[in-house]
Amino acid sequence: MKNKKLLMMSFVVFLLSGCWDSQEIDKRAIWLGTGLDIGEEDSIEVSGEIVIPKNLTSTNNDNGGNKGFIIVSDSGKNIGDVLQKLEGKLSREAFTGQRRVIIIGEELARRGLQKELDYFGRAPQVGIREHLFIVKGGTAKSILNFQETVEKTPTMTAMKKHQNTDGVGDTALLDFFITTNSAGTSPTIPAIQLSNIEDDKESLEIAGLAILNRELKLVGFLNEDERKDFQWITGKLKNRTVSLSNNEGNTSINLTKINSSMTPQIHSNKISFKVNLEGKGYLYESNMDLNIDKTDNLKQLERQFENEIYEKAFQMITTVQENYGTDIFGFGEVLHRKHPQQWKKIKENWDETFKDLEVSLDVKITIEHAGLLGPSLLTKESEIRE
Amino acid sequence: MKISNIQLFWIIFTFLSGNMFLLTISPAIAIAKQDAWISFIIAAGFGGLIIFIGARAALLFPHHTFLDFSKLIFGKWFGTFIVLLFLFQLYTVMANILSEFSVFATKILLPNTPTWVIMLTMIFLIIYGTFIGGIEGIGRSSEVFGPIILIAFLVVLPLSIPNIEINRLLPVVTDTAIMSLLKGALVPASFFGESIIILMLVFFMNEHKKVIRVSLSALMVTSVFMVISVVFVIMIFSAEIAGKLKYAGFELIQYINVMDFLQNLEIIAVLVWVLSVFIKLSVYLFLASYFTAQLFKIKDWKKTIWFVSAVSFSLSLIMIAMNSYGIKYVDVIWIPFVLPINIIGIPLLLWIVGGIRKKVIFKKK
Numbered sequence: 233m234k235n236k237k238l239l240m241m242s243f244v245v246f247l248l249s250g251c252w253d254s255q256e257i258d259k260r261a262i263w264l265g266t267g268l269d270i271g272e273e274d275s276i277e278v279s280g281e282i283v284i285p286k287n288l289t290s291t292n293n294d295n296g297g298n299k300g301f302i303i304v305s306d307s308g309k310n311i312g313d314v315l316q317k318l319e320g321k322l323s324r325e326a327f328t329g330q331r332r333v334i335i336i337g338e339e340l341a342r343r344g345l346q347k348e349l350d351y352f353g354r355a356p357q358v359g360i361r362e363h364l365f366i367v368k369g370g371t372a373k374s375i376l377n378f379q380e381t382v383e384k385t386p387t388m389t390a391m392k393k394h395q396n397t398d399g400v401g402d403t404a405l406l407d408f409f410i411t412t413n414s415a416g417t418s419p420t421i422p423a424i425q426l427s428n429i430e431d432d433k434e435s436l437e438i439a440g441l442a443i444l445n446r447e448l449k450l451v452g453f454l455n456e457d458e459r460k461d462f463q464w465i466t467g468k469l470k471n472r473t474v475s476l477s478n479n480e481g482n483t484s485i486n487l488t489k490i491n492s493s494m495t496p497q498i499h500s501n502k503i504s505f506k507v508n509l510e511g512k513g514y515l516y517e518s519n520m521d522l523n524i525d526k527t528d529n530l531k532q533l534e535r536q537f538e539n540e541i542y543e544k545a546f547q548m549i550t551t552v553q554e555n556y557g558t559d560i561f562g563f564g565e566v567l568h569r570k571h572p573q574q575w576k577k578i579k580e581n582w583d584e585t586f587k588d589l590e591v592s593l594d595v596k597i598t599i600e601h602a603g604l605l606g607p608s609l610l611t612k613e614s615e616i617r618e
Numbered sequence: 619m620k621i622s623n624i625q626l627f628w629i630i631f632t633f634l635s636g637n638m639f640l641l642t643i644s645p646a647i648a649i650a651k652q653d654a655w656i657s658f659i660i661a662a663g664f665g666g667l668i669i670f671i672g673a674r675a676a677l678l679f680p681h682h683t684f685l686d687f688s689k690l691i692f693g694k695w696f697g698t699f700i701v702l703l704f705l706f707q708l709y710t711v712m713a714n715i716l717s718e719f720s721v722f723a724t725k726i727l728l729p730n731t732p733t734w735v736i737m738l739t740m741i742f743l744i745i746y747g748t749f750i751g752g753i754e755g756i757g758r759s760s761e762v763f764g765p766i767i768l769i770a771f772l773v774v775l776p777l778s779i780p781n782i783e784i785n786r787l788l789p790v791v792t793d794t795a796i797m798s799l800l801k802g803a804l805v806p807a808s809f810f811g812e813s814i815i816i817l818m819l820v821f822f823m824n825e826h827k828k829v830i831r832v833s834l835s836a837l838m839v840t841s842v843f844m845v846i847s848v849v850f851v852i853m854i855f856s857a858e859i860a861g862k863l864k865y866a867g868f869e870l871i872q873y874i875n876v877m878d879f880l881q882n883l884e885i886i887a888v889l890v891w892v893l894s895v896f897i898k899l900s901v902y903l904f905l906a907s908y909f910t911a912q913l914f915k916i917k918d919w920k921k922t923i924w925f926v927s928a929v930s931f932s933l934s935l936i937m938i939a940m941n942s943y944g945i946k947y948v949d950v951i952w953i954p955f956v957l958p959i960n961i962i963g964i965p966l967l968l969w970i971v972g973g974i975r976k977k978v979i980f981k982k983k
Contacts, residue, residue: 329882356726361873402875403781406855413858569785572792 260327264301265387267372268348269337271307276340276348278314279305279373280326281333281387300384303376311351328355333363333387334405336421337371341442341450352405363391364404366442368425368453378426378436389436390424397438397456398463398470412448415579416564419444420462423453445558446583452556454548461545464509465561467492473516476540480617481520485537485599487513494566498574504590505563507549509541511595515602521617525606530599538595546593559586620824623832625757628764630813630836633901635767636894638844639867640887641718642806643851648861650802652787653794655848657802662841664803665810666834668961672813673830675969676820678976684818685912690979691972700964701909704818707960708906709926711812712899713933714947716740719895721938722865727888737934741927744899748907749923753822756900763893770890771843774883775850777874782853806844808952811961813837817968818905903927 261282271277283301304321308314318326334352336345353360367375376386383389395401399422411419425439441459443452454462463469469492475484489512497504515524515533522529552560564582568575578585607616621629646661647654679687684704689697719740720733728736747755791799816833823829851866854873860866872884906926911919937947 356729360869361875406859406873409859410856413856569788572789 259324261322261324262330263326263328264330264385265333265335265376265390266311266331267305267335267337267376268311268340269371269373270339270343275307276310276314277305277307277373278311278318279303279376280318281376281385282322282326283385301386303373305373311348331362332402333365333391335365335367335372335375335387335390335424337367337373338369338450339371341366341421341444343449345444345448349408353409360406360409361402362405363387363394363402364408364421365390365394365424366421366450368423368439368442370426374426375424375436378434380436386436390438393436393438394422394424398460398472399438400463400468411562414562414565416559416566416568416575416582417562418446418558418560418583419448420454420560422459443552443556443558443560445556451558454552457544458548461541461548462560464490464492464511465494465507465545465549471513472511474511474537474541475517476536478536480522481518483518483520483533484516485513485533485597486516487511487597489513494561494563496563496567496570498571502590503567503574503578503585504592505566507591507593509545509593509595510597511541512598512600514600518602518608519610520608521611521615523607523616524602530602534597534599537597537599541597542593542595545595546591549591549593553587553589553591557587558583563589563591619752619754619822621753621757621819621822622824623828625761626819626823626829627832627836628760629757629819629897629901630816630833631840632760632764632767632894632897633815634809634813634837634840635771635843636891637715637898638806638809638840639847640722640865640891642809642844643848643866644860644863645805646802646848647852647857647866648802650799651794651861652789652852652857653791653799654802654852654857655787655845656791657799658806658841658845658848660799660803661806661810662837662844664807665813665837665841668811668965669813669816669833669837670830671969672817672965673820673833675965675972676817677826677829678969678972680820680823680826683821683909683912685909687972688968691968691975698913700968701913703960703964705906705909705913707956708902708909709930710933710947710951711956712902712906712926712930713937714952715895715899715902716930716934717937717941719891720934721941722891726865726868726884733938734935737931740895740899741931744896744903745923745927747896747900748903749920752920753819753901753904756897756904759900760897763897767890767893768839770886774871774874774886775843775846777876777880777883778850778854778870780876781873782850784853786853786856787849804953805948808948808957808961810837810841811957814961814965815901815905817965818909819901903930906930 263280264283265281267279267281269277269279281301281303304318306314306317306321308317315326340348352362375390378386380386380389383392400407404422408419408421411417421442421444423439423442424436426434426436429435438456439453440456441454441462442450443454445451460469460472464472469490472487472490473484474487475482491510493508495506495508497506518524522533524530524533549561559582563586564575564579568579646657650657676684679690682690685697685701688700691697692700716737720736723736724731724733747759751758813833816829820826820829847867847870851860851870854870855863855866863869868884868887871887872882874883875881903923903926907922908919910926911922916922
């Protein structure tokens with residue numbers, strides 16, 4: 233009986249001795265961001281941003297000039313091939329469980345992404361929740377090598393700026409995969425760029441949206457304002473400041489309740505779309521002589537804002553239709569959902585239909601209040617225009 | 619060695635939920651696209667029917683074991699043959715679950731660990747549980763594990779609400795024909811069909827009055843969670859992507875990110891799955907050992923546990939090898955043979971013929 237118990241207890245050794253695949257955290261290199269570029273001879277160049285926890289946590293600013301991260305890169309047939317090569321360049325095994333950002337150079341995006349991104353959905357270490365960026369006018373490596381003072385690493389800079397500007401955030405990769413698989417929407421990817429602010433100083437900034445076509449090749453960019461209009465139309469905008477200037481002065485509103493709808497209309501086999509943009513908000517700034525305490529004047533301002541937004545957004549839709557001819561708004565998908573039978577007939581050459589699609593736009597702005605002031609503090613009583 | 623109604627409820631819930639959550643969502647969506655949730659409702663209806671028939675058949679002779687009453691109904695030889703068919707099902711499905719379990723664990727958690735190590739660990743665990751507790755022990759452990767799974771579902775599923783986009787469910791039943799809805803229901807139906815174990819479990823119940831109601835409500839709870847999960851998966855990943863994912867339920871939980879703070883909750887999915895697999899394998903191990911013992915007239919059924927686990931361990935090694943040749947257990951054995959014969963045919967036959975025979979036997983008396 234005693235022997236039996238001893239035998240059982242010795243079995244426990246196998247159960248308690250820990251995990252076969254365990255790896256200590258201090259033996260690992262934390263891989264935060266991945267950069268993809270065209271390498272030599274049409275191969276792919278993969279750069280990894282690896283954080284050095286020790287340098288990240290130091291509270292004083294001068295940590296001996298040590299950056300909080302290092303960049304490793306190499307080129308090869310595909311991402312797996314390069315990761316294999318990179319192992320030789322790192323003294324620790326790269327841990328990708330915290331990977332958050334994928335950055336793609338413009339050149340590579342123009343070559344096409346059809347054959348590049350499978351790894352990010354397949355590898356089991358990390359889910360498909362990731363930020364995805366295309367670098368406007370540059371390589372991914374240049375972004376990864378850029379360090380700003382506020383955030384510790386470039387990928388964190390890109391991530392946080394993207395979140396700040398109301399971007400799609402870390403659903404970008406999944407959105408990209410979903411739109412790639414959908415016949416009625418073309419993919420878009422948030423864009424970032426390095427821009428000169430002073431002679432030799434650069435800043436990393438969100439630069440609108442990259443437009444891709446069906447073959448997943450980059451065809452063009454929308455700028456920041458256009459991106460916001462785009463997100464408004466597709467229902468992904470949360471707030472927006474719109475400014476307006478005319479001969480009287482200038483004014484801004486901050487829209488906080490934003491809605492949109494896309495309605496397909498079919499008249500005798502001709503498809504058109506009606507887009508409604510709706511925004512409610514408050515007056516943010518008014519450098520005008522107008523007495524905005526008066527409801528009529530506010531109404532008048534609302535109309536002016538509606539016109540302003542209408543023109544910009546309509547212009548953007550037409551540009552996308554004419555210059556890029558690829559349905560990034562997902563009009564096709566809306567048609568698919570609302571009129572599935574019609575969609576079956578035309579989905580084969582939807583992009584052709586999209587180019588000539590008639591889109592009407594309707595903007596409705598409501599200014600709910602004018603902040604804490606009536607007329608501007610800078611306007612004399614006598615100058616206030618009723 | 620008896621189980622109560624409550625224990626039966628938790629056994630069936632635990633038995634079904636974990637495995638279904640992980641393995642059935644993607645195959646169903648791959649076929650039925652955004653209407654896969656309808657397939658799940660169809661499959662749940664089918665499962666309910668199976669439970670009803672199985673329980674009714676077993677309740678004809680509630681004080682006889684499965685082997686005894688099938689002998690009683692069909693005579694010695696054919697009755698034994700039926701039990702042999704079921705033993706075949708039990709042995710192979712155990713091996714299948716073991717191999718699925720170890721493959722998943724190596725893929726997600728332990729890439730460098732040999733699969734047989736994971737299988738052996740699990741086997742020793744279920745042998746221990748079954749040997750010590752028998753069906754009563756299994757019932758009691760499901761009384762603990764079942765609520766854990768239920769709470770995990772209740773806590774985790776709402777966390778993915780911020781990610782959903784309702785439009786992705788549209789259009790309803792126009793892209794897919796009725797045929798593909800039924801085809802999509804096939805995989806979930808074969809998992810719901812596993813609840814045919816009720817046929818063998820009724821004998822071990824301490825009261826027989828509420829068996830049908832209890833087991834149907836367990837099925838009901840499971841299917842409600844499954845339908846919600848499927849709807850969530852479609853709303854988050856869209857049907858096209860979800861159909862391509864291997865473990866959509868797992869990805870659903872991995873995708874949760876609340877305020878950049880609550881992340882990497884996939885370990886909960888793994889927990890749910892391990893608990894569920896443990897109960898499932900234990901139930902199968904118990905039933906297989908019990909009926910093997912009865913078949914060979916071995917008095918102590920515990921002696922056959924070792925035999926059963928050795929057989930299913932070797933079978934599961936074979937299955938992993940077969941898998942790499944593209945031969946899948948569900949497609950090759952379960953759907954063409956087990957589903958029509960063991961899950962639909964035999965219980966129906968037992969119920970009908972048994973009903974007639976019972977009247978005849980009673981009249982004689």
